[in-house]
Amino acid sequence: MKMQEIRAMAKEKGINSFGKTKAELIRAIQRSEGNFDCYGSAKEYCDQVECAFRPLCLDEGHTTRKSNKQS
8 A cells, every 4th residue: 555545544534644654644544443553563463354454564564574584
């Protein structure tokens, strides 16, 4: 998901996106939706099945772990 799409989602929910990183903005959206603000912290499993960012989050976590292994 592109940052522009995330900003649009935030705007729809009345969240100011100025100066926020992708993760900060997604966490703010998660809170506004009544979900845990846990974006990027899942380790291969996430029980927040209603979260709009679940697939992205799990993919990001997988990518992050891979890049850490290469360091």
